[in-house]
Amino acid sequence: VYGANFETVDAEVFHPMLTDQIQCQDNPTFMAFGVKDRAGRLAISPRDFARFGLLYLRKGKWKNKQLISREHAIMAVASSLPNSIPRAGKQAADMIPQQRSIGSKNIPDNQCDHAGSYSWLWWTNGVGRDGARHWPDVPVDAYGCFGHGGLRAMVVLPGLDTIISWNDTKIRGAEMENHVLRLLVESHPQAPLEAATQHTRDFGNRATVTWEYLEWSIECSLDSGNPFDVSARVTFTHAGTGQKRVTEMFYDGDDAWRFRFTGTRTGKWTFETSSEVSELNGHTGAVTVAENPSRNIKGFLTHVGNKYAIQVKDDKDLRGYLFNAYMSRVRHPAYLDDFGADLQQVQTKAGACLKDALANGFEIVFVHVNNNWFKLGVREHNKHNSENPDPLAFRVLEKIIKTIHASGGRVHIWAWGDESRKWTPKGVPGGINGKADRRLQRYIAARLGPLAGWTMGYGFDLHEWTNTGQLNNWAVYMHEHFGFQHLLCARGHLLKGPFNLNSYDGFGRNVALTATAHGPADYQEIAEDMDGDLARPHLYEERHSYKRDGFNLDMDGTRRLLWWESMAGGMGGFYGFYPDSPYPYPNPEQLRTHYTFWHTNNRFRLDMHRANNLSNSARVLSVPSKLHCVFYGENASSIHMDLSGMTSAQPAIAVDTKKQYKEIKIGTLSAKEHLWKTPYRSDWAIAVGDFDKAGPAAKLQDSAGQIIADPEHSQWLKRSDGRPFFMCGPGDPEDFLYRGTLRPDGTRTGDQSDLIDKMKGTGANCIYLMAIRSHGGDGDKTHNPFINHDVSKGIDPDVLDQWETWFTEMDKRNIVIYLFLYDDSARVWRTGDRVGEEEKNFIHTLVNRFEHHRNLIWCIAEEYQEALSAKRVKNIAAEIRSADDHNHVIAVHKLNGLDFSEFADEPNIDQFAIQYNVETAEELHTGIVKAWKDARGKYNLNLSEAADWGTGAELRKKCWACAMGGAYVMILGMDIATTAKSDLQDCGRLVRFFESTDFQQFSPHDELGFAGTQYVLARPGRSYIAYASKLQGKIGLKKMRAGVYKLRWFDCATGSEVIKENVTVAAGDRSWNKPGGIGNELAVYIERVGGL
Incomplete structure (x- = not known):
């Protein structure tokens, strides 16, 4: 390249072009052994070698001169070989004469695996094939050059702005390198100087x-x-x-x-x-x-509804997760003090625990702490007098977490035990949630909170020594101090709020959440428990150990319980060995098959739901499109699969769950019913669909059961799992988020929880909320979520935490969080049509915080024209859409009127939030029908504001008039606090009726009304809703198609129903007398169920 030879390379190339440029002092040379003996071997002193490292640390620049390109300097130290590239083969590489071959397994000198850590002539701190980092105790940004196995080296630590160089040491191999570098890092003077300047x-x-x-x-x-x-x-x-x-x-x-x-x-x-x-x-x-280069290492465990979700690439990239903890009290430590205080031994023991867990089909290791929190080596509160956390105990616990997490596993911690053995905080000064306990809780949050890879249960036998109030107090306090949320639970007790699990006690005691001592009786019991709370995940936290004394969970029971929990939708479990359990499992390969089927192949998706109607011989999990399904049948000789309606043919494989994991290819299945005959009777699982193409994270687009715009009928909304959705309820109080006295931390002392509780059981299912009511809106200057109400300081996390508490309760009860960003006339940022950076940050922060809720609709602004242009609204909608990973509905509210033409073709806006101020139910209905026709199926309608709505019968009739015109209903002035419960119940009855029909395929067809019918929604020829607010005579429909019909009569005032099956209807205009028990304010759902 440079036209130089061995004799001239130093003088003509090396010195003038590099070493002189970086002021080397010790005459580096390529002639370390002379010209004749292995020419080209570099000799350089440690301090000159460090200069070479400084050149790369400064990204190729030396004293303001770019000696090598910045791009190369960055790329060279950050492009580690992927683990998919194998080690070299046995054949020696061709080399320059007299030089030794590098890379041959036959010539061990200098031969080693690249370990996922070798870049362009630099070693990096990457992750190898075993999931372990090259130098586990060294900053991940470290890189270096090593010769003779590490005897001679130079290492760069960018985060510490430090270069280390050594020569002719006894350091050899990555383990010794890690030890040396760890000592150097730990002794580094990190503390800043005490000076006044920033x-x-x-x-x-x-x-x-x-x-x-x-x-x-x-x-x-x-x-x-x-x-x-x-x-x-x-x-x-x-x-x-x-x-x-x-x-x-x-x-x-x-x-x-x-x-x-x-x-x-x-x-x-x-x-x-x-x-x-x-x-x-x-x-x-x-x-x-x-981005973490290791796909084996995941982030924090969270949840989407009642499914566990693991963060993959970042906190927005979620994948379904099956939570199954493992304990082996026979072979491995479970108590923190059993791990000892020698951190090297702790690391070894933690690795052995994970290895044993993986060998048995699990990746979550159990650790029990007790009073080790206060003094390592002590479990009982009466055997120590410490009031402070023990830093040594935390070093041990974090070493366990770090070791296991670095290899792809997780840790489930029990904080305490039972009071009979004094394994509780009752005996520490102040007792439960007292001064010492609070000090510990803050310490856990600060020290362990930023570490991914762990969850925590409060302990066991909690009925002996604590209560639900104390446990909720603990959970709230922990979450308040966490900077990174972790899932918490308290066995047998219901913890309120987000990021908490429903954890079941193992015995039938008088506690909130119970299961039998031997585990749930059957699959159906698990499914019922999962359905008991759709907002939070569930965990059977009793240790269902193998053949533990008093338990009868044998090999078949263990395996089947794992599959039942998975097929019920992701119930968590706790398995392993108690001290009196026989060890090992006789067939651990069966449990590994479960792990491989679900975890290794990423088959548990967040958009899956139970779909047992798809088989008459198996349990089924399926996504709404049926493109990804799992069928599980026990003792099966055949499995029936109804894939009718699947949008494209999909591959399918089968696995015998009682054997070592092995896939049997069934072939490609089309959209019809199939019957697969098994090779022999066994417990079989079938996976339908290409789960690899779903992406490694099986990324969630909309949460299971979430409200979405119906892609096939944009004029309506639906649940993402296919269920119908109708909304009717309060369109107030606008100041919901700001009710009550303002606290110093920005939170409120208001009645929000009471308002939510009042709606419970009524069926009314929405609340009208405003994020910003200041800056020209109807609220005062404190009605915004900013720190000290100062926009420049950003959003206050304490305020969002409080909102999250209310939103979680609403979500749990299927009450829509109808969240406006801006009140009418509110203008925070005066940026014209543009969304500036501050507003963008506000939008993304709000969306990222609350997008996990299923019952959420974004509304950009109330009466948007007062403060925003149409173009600005579209840009805001685009920002919401880009930030929201779950495709929530986006709405816009306008001043009085029915024209929505400026947004009719806007792809990011799904709903017209209508304000229409007319007096009567008839006028409302006529206006809504016009708006429906103008929409032409491009968006859906929500009558969200109409003046002088009234109460009682007037309120109810206006709601039905709007619904029968094709709109959802939110009632102005229904502030919940002063609202009669009967009015809320009237809303709920309307919701219940509509969601029991297939209305999402209907359109207004008043022209089909006959006899006493006032309004009609219909899919003509198939099904209808006929309504009358004051029926006189019969109710009827025109142009009926001959057939057999089912009529469901509904009293709008009382909710009473009468069903008439197999009603024969001739073609033409037909009418029917209302049955007894139904009043004159009624609706009838008329569904054709067969032909004549």
Whole structure:
């Protein structure tokens, strides 16, 4: 390339073009052994080698001169070979004469696996085929050059702005390299200088990958007080979306305060500390997060409705997850103190626990802490007098979590045990949720909170020593202090709010959530438990250990319980070995088959639901389109599959669940009924669909059961699982989110929970909410979610946390969160038609926080014309759509009128929120029918505001008039607090009636009304709804198609029903007398069920 030879390369190329440029001092040379003996071998001193590292640390620049391209300098140290590339073969590579071959297994000198960590002549801290990081205790952004197996090396630590170089040491191999580098990192002077300027308190920029935490340390000596009570918060802000993570510092002894962060999204994050302690206040820095290269390592465990969901690429990329914890008290430690205090031994034991779990078909390892929280080695509260968390115990626990998570596993923690053995916090000063316990709870949140890979149950035998109130108090406090949410549960008790599990006690005691001692009786019991709460996931947290004394869960029972829980929709379980259990499982391959079928092949999807109607011989999970289905039949000789309506043919495989995992190809199945005859009787599972093409994360587009715009009938909404959806209820109070006295942290003391409770059981199913009512809206200056109500400070996470509590309760009760971004006339950002960065951050923060709710509709603005242009509204809709991973409905509200032409063809707007101020039910109906016709099926209608609605019969008749015109209904002035419960119930009765029909295929057809019929919704020739507000005589329909019909009569005032089966109807205009028990204000659902 340069025209130089061995004799001239130093003088003509190496020195002038590189070493002189970086001011090398010790005459580096390619002639380490002279010209004749292996020419071209580099000799360089440690300090000159470090200069070479500095060149790459500065991205190819030396003293403001770009010596090598920035792109190359970045690429060279960040392009590790993928694990799919194998090691070299046995044949030696051709080399320059007298040089040794590199890469042959026959010549071991310098031969090693690339371990997923070798880039362009640089070793990186990547993840190998075994899921382990190259240097597990070293920052992930480290890279280096190593010669002679590590004897000679130079390592760059970008996050610490440090280069380390050594020569002729006894360091050999990655394990010793890790040990040396860990010691160097731990001794690094990370604490900033005590100076008043911002610059001296800046930690600079560090790099990491998603799901691996970083840690910072600050040295601070207190003159008085308990350091574990010091309050110091750190706010991390994502530059791209404005998402905020607020975590807390923790005291680690020896005047050291630390804080941690895990990147949940790629890109740049900035942070700033805040504390009344000056030494801990005002520190800043940045973190650049890249995508984790290991697909085996996942993020935080969360949930979508009652399904567990795991974060994959980032916190918006969710995949269905089956939660099954494993304990082996026979062979491996389960109590924290059993792991010991030697962290190297802890790592070894944790790895062995995970290995045993995986060998038995599980990946969640159980760890029981008890009073080890306060003093490692002590389980009982009467055997220690500590009031502070024990940092050593936390080092052990986090080593367990980190080791298992780095290999793709997870940890389920029990915080406490039973009081009979004193394994509770009752005996610590202040008792349950007392001073010492609260100190511990904050410490757990600060120290373990940023670590992905764990969940926590409060313990067992909770009925002995605590109650539901105390447990909810604990959960609320933990979630308030978490910067990264973790799923919590309390066995046998209902925890309110999000991020909590319904955890079942193992015995039939008088507690809220129970299951039998031997597990659920059958699949049906599991399905009923899952359906008991659609908003939160479920867990049978009693340890259903193998043949434990008092239990009868044998091999068949264990395997089948796993499959029942999965096929019921994702019930969690707890398995393994109690001390008196026989070990091992006689057929662990059966449990591994379950793990491989579901986990390894990503077959549990968040959009799956039970669809047992698709088979007469098996349990079924299916997505709405049937393109991905799982059939499971026990002792089956054949399995029936009804794939009628599937949009395209799909491949299918079968697995014998009682054997080692092996797929039997069934072939490609078309959209019809199939009967697969098994090779022999056994418990068989069939997977229909190409799950690989669904994407590795099987990414959720709309949550199971979520309200969506019907893609086949855009004039209506539906549930994503295919169920019909109708909405009728309160169109007030607009100030719902801001009712009550304002607290210092921005939250409210209002009656919101009482309003939600009042709606319970009425069937009314919506509340009209405003996010911003200030800045020209109807509220005061505090009616916004910003920190101290200052837009420039961003959204207050405490406010959103409180909203989340209310929204979760609404979602649980299927009450629509009808959330307006802006009140009428509210204009926060004056950016014309454009959505500026601040507004974009506001929108994305709001959407990302609440998009997981099923019963949610976004509405951009009330009476949008008062503050926004149509173009601005469209741009806002586009931002909502881009941020919302779940395809929620987006609506727009207008001033009085029926014209929606400016948005008729806007793809991101699904609903016209109508304001139509007329006096009578008839006028409302006529207006809605006109709006329906004008919509031409492009969007759906919601009569969300009409003045002087009235109450009682007037209210009810107006609701039915709108519904029969083709619109959902929200009632202005129905503030819930002063609303008669009977009015709410009238709304609920309308909802119940409509959702029992196939109205989503109907259109207004008043022209078909006959006799006393007032309004008609219909799919002519198939099914109809006929309505009369004051029937005189018969009710009837014109142009009936001859056939056999089913008539369901409904009293709109009382909810009474009368069903008439097999009614023969001749063609033409026909009418019927109303049956007894039905009043004159009625509706009839008329469905053709057969021909004549």
